[in-house]
Amino acid sequence: MTLRMSAPRPISFSAFGRRVAPTAIARLMSAALENPRLLSLAVGFTDNATLPVEPFRAAVEALTRRPGAPEYLQYGTNPGRPLLRERIAARISRAEGWPEGRVAADQILVGNGSQQILHLAAEVLCDPGDIILLDRPSYFVFLELLRGLGIEARTLPVDAAGRLDFAALEVAIGGWRTSGELARIRGVYFVSYFSNPSGRTLGADEKRGLARVLAAHGLVVPVIEDAAYREMGFAGPSAVPSVLALEEWVAFPRLYAGTLTKPFATGLKIGYGCCTDETWRAKMLHAKAGQDFGSANFNQSVLEEVLGNGAFDAHLGRIRAGYATKMQVLHEALLAGGLAGAGWRWQRPEGGLYLWLTAPAELDLGGDGAFFRACVETGVLYVPGELCYGDAPERNCARLSFGVLAEADLREAARRFCAVAQQQRG
Amino acid sequence: MTLRMSAPRPISFSAFGRRVAPTAIARLMSAALENPRLLSLAVGFTDNATLPVEPFRAAVEALTRRPGAPEYLQYGTNPGRPLLRERIAARISRAEGWPEGRVAADQILVGNGSQQILHLAAEVLCDPGDIILLDRPSYFVFLELLRGLGIEARTLPVDAAGRLDFAALEVAIGGWRTSGELARIRGVYFVSYFSNPSGRTLGADEKRGLARVLAAHGLVVPVIEDAAYREMGFAGPSAVPSVLALEEWVAFPRLYAGTLTKPFATGLKIGYGCCTDETWRAKMLHAKAGQDFGSANFNQSVLEEVLGNGAFDAHLGRIRAGYATKMQVLHEALLAGGLAGAGWRWQRPEGGLYLWLTAPAELDLGGDGAFFRACVETGVLYVPGELCYGDAPERNCARLSFGVLAEADLREAARRFCAVAQQQRG
Structure with missing residues (x-):
């Protein structure tokens, strides 16, 4: 005999519950x-054959042999470990070619993979029926999470080579203005480095041009740059500046999202966001507090360790x-x-x-x-x-x-x- | 110079984004x-002095020395590791005094702590303005997550000793009927064992009585039993049957939520739900897929290991x-x-x-x-x-x-x- 399932009695689900799909x-x-x-x-998935068993084991050894309270096995804080956030901030600074202190730990939030960061960003910005602009093709998991939240997507036109097509974008914006959709646009999203799915890296000229066109039409909306693969360039991290570094984006609230575990051990699932808008970051953190009150502290401790001792690089x-x-x-x-x-x-x-x-x-x-x-x-x-x-x-x-x-x-x-x-x- | 915050330009947040608060x-x-x-x-928090450093280190040793692909460092699946779900199912069966196979792994879903399970359960059930009935006093983190989702709470009356007061509940239901609130009730929630915050354990008679009163008024709504502290009885796990085991609750869709890390290492943050309604469970999993596509696989592997080798107990x-x-x-x-x-x-x-x-x-x-x-x-x-x-x-x-x-x-x-x-x- 197995545990009886409930009698088939239809549950009244929420609008969200009715919308979410496999x-x-x-x-x-x-x-x-x-x-x-x-x-x-x-x-x-990443390659099982190159998962970092030895560096991981060494990091756990170091943590478990360290004198003092084993706080890495205790709850952490909602925004993420302060030292880890410092190291992430320094890493972003290095990627942009800046001195280490330019990004502050207080601009960082840590999540269960970068996916949670993207989800938090979208849900605090958009109501059902709102619109996010995004690249074409784009990351299908992001598209699915938008659908779950009832958020619509409109794509940024590209030319035959896959580059952003600004003339076509001007036309599209004209159309959205006429249709009334312009007022429903709440944000812009793109995967900018070695993209999932296209493999493309957005050029600095494309990023600059996009900011100019959006600003010219009053669309100074939050932008989410998904930099998940930036560090996975075959020749090293991409040096193309992100929206954090480009003058044209300064007026836009910006969220730069990345992952620490795609390039290391996906089984640890730790991502991050770097946000230039204090209110937006705070709201994402309030939302996260309701969902899990912080990502697993142990996983963060391991990443903190391998970022600090060189094993990650x-x-x-x-x-x-x-x-x-x-x-x-x-x-x-x-x-x-x-x-x-x-x-x-x-x-x-x-x-x-x-x-x-x-x-x-x-x-x-x-x-x-x-x-x-x-x-x-x-x-x-x-x-x-x-x-x-x-x-x-x-x-x-x-x-x-x-x-x-x-x-x-x-x-x-x-x-x-x-x-x-x-x-x-x- | 530090990374410039965006110019203070008010963002248009979603209704959810406007609602969430510290x-x-x-x-x-x-x-x-x-x-x-x-x-x-x-x-x-739990006691740093008794965190399981040695059993944890041993589990990591066992995992990292095992021949074969280090899949514990790779992505897992959205519902959670099959063997871990089997072990959780067996554990629930033992707690109810059943043969091990009575709960099926397919009734289990794994989350980032039991908090994520509670959040998923509530968000697929309730729209803003809907109502959840709950114990008094109740778990304040759950109350806060309801507030974030715009869900209202009504408490189940208790007597001076803190026991459910069914006469008062009849009166309250009458009032909710008159006010029109009855139709907005979408679920019931309670912390049933060594409760956070009251320390109380709900008696079997109280649980039975609650089901009877609800059913008598046609309130056969989903029930969430938060059993987070069941295993943390000073004399062993509580033997009071859960809603999974009580005949009076059979007609109700039931979610029994627990944690594997509060009694072990909170820094690993793994919880679970056992759900008697296939559609409800599926919707929670669809929602989870959008938020993180599965909890960290490594953490699940460790719990699988220590549940299997006796270290957890x-x-x-x-x-x-x-x-x-x-x-x-x-x-x-x-x-x-x-x-x-x-x-x-x-x-x-x-x-x-x-x-x-x-x-x-x-x-x-x-x-x-x-x-x-x-x-x-x-x-x-x-x-x-x-x-x-x-x-x-x-x-x-x-x-x-x-x-x-x-x-x-x-x-x-x-x-x-x-x-x-x-x-x-x-």
Whole structure:
């Protein structure tokens, strides 16, 4: 006998409760379960083979052998450990080429991965029906969390090369003004470095131009720069200035979000935000206090430790080379599979975990289409690009991750993908 | 030069963003900062001296020495580790005196402390203006999270001994029917074992009676039983059946929430819910997916390990005795300070971390009153009881925690508190 489920009595859920839905990844995963020998180019996990077991063990040793109270096993504070926030602030300063003290620990808040920071930022800014502007393609998890909150997305137009198209943006803004949508725009979001999903890095000229156009139309709204992959450049962290550093953005309330665990150990799940607006940061922290009153103190202690003793950067050095190699393996396997000859296009990313493919326009790579089904049957999974658009989705794109699979599996997964591409071209 | 804050440009926040406010504890802490030699009987932390450094280190050793991929440092899944959920399910079954398989892993969801579970439960159930019924006094963090979500609270009447008063509840329900509030009631919440803040354990008869009265009035709404302190009984876990086990509650959708880290290492912050309604659980998980897509996998791995190897229970055995002693120290120090003679009343709790004081009715222990200020000046902090009421707050109550302070400090804190009580009686 098992614990009886309640009698099927319909619960009256909140508007939020009625809105939230399974994530795309959850749906993809259930597709994946149908084929146990499936190789996943979909999941954005990092490489198990390069997880930092030794530095982690050493950090725990150092913590547990330290004299004094084992406060790392005790509750912490809601904004995050002060020393960790100091180290994060110094790290951001270094990334911008500033002296270490320019960013203050008081501008930092620590979260359960950068995802929690993004969620807090959005929920204190937007009511259902409000609008966030974002890049195209954009991070589909962010799009999903917006949907859960009832927030609408509008995308910033791009040209054929994927660069922000300001002439088109002027036209779009004109349209939003006419439609009344302009007044509902509450913020701007973009993934600026080695983007998930596109692999692109926004140029400083693009960021500057965007601020100018928005300001010219009175859209001086909060901006969220998602810098999750900035440190994962194959040649080192990207030196392109963030919105924290660009003069054109000074008037905008800015939140710069990053993660400490994507480049180290995702199982520890610690992210951060650096916010230039005191009220916005305070409101995110008030919201966080209701949700968990601070991220796990132990995890923060470990990150504090490895940021302080150099292990974090040493690890980053090792994985950069590893991901560069794996990207190259995937790239060459796609070439070898004849994808370029069949009219597919992609840029080799210079960092991050993702390679973004554009198929010939007539191909539909959507999650409920024949191509996707054929891939699952053939034993390879990808993220349909259509999931990465706030509006007007492109259906001939795909995100391939080279993060998880070992080199041989990457080659095999690419071979299967290319086989389907050959088969489906007509 | 420091990173420039944004020009003071008022942001247009969401209704939620406008509502969220600093927590009571944050306000108390800022009061505390005024006096660095202050002893805190307010904070609900556990005892640093008994944190499980050795079992924790051993668990990390075991994990890091295990052959195979170090998946504990990798992302996990949104609902939580399957083996951990199995172990939680088995633990709940044992607490109810059932065979191990009666609760299924699929009924469990894992969160960032039980607080996240409570937050998810409330936000998928209630829109702003909806009502939750709850115990009096109740957990003030839950009250605050309700306030952040715009949810109203109504308290379940109690008699002079603090027991649920069903005659009064009938009258209250009649009133809610007349006022139209009955239709806005979306759930019931109570802290049932060694309660935070009252130290009370709800009797099985009280739980049964509550279900009967609610059902008689058609209030078969979701119930949240907060069992955070169930395992922290001084003589072992409480054997009083939960709503999962009581026949009277079978028709109600039920969520039983608990924590694995309050009784072990709060710095790991892992809680859980056991839910009898599949849709409710699914919606909480969809919401969680948007907020963090799963709690830190490493922390779950450690708990999985110590639940499996006996270290968790061995630790519980040690701390039970420790907290029993500390409770007794506080109790005797309050007696020695003349509090009973001055008309104050309290029950010695049989578990948990809190002792609930009731002062003579004319005394105001509120956070903005003279008594509280005198305590801060004298160097002792407590939680004003008024924060623990969903409505009609009592102002002559206080929550004292015996969790954090060492015995000598507990005695000194009680001495200071009693000195203020003597001074303030008139």
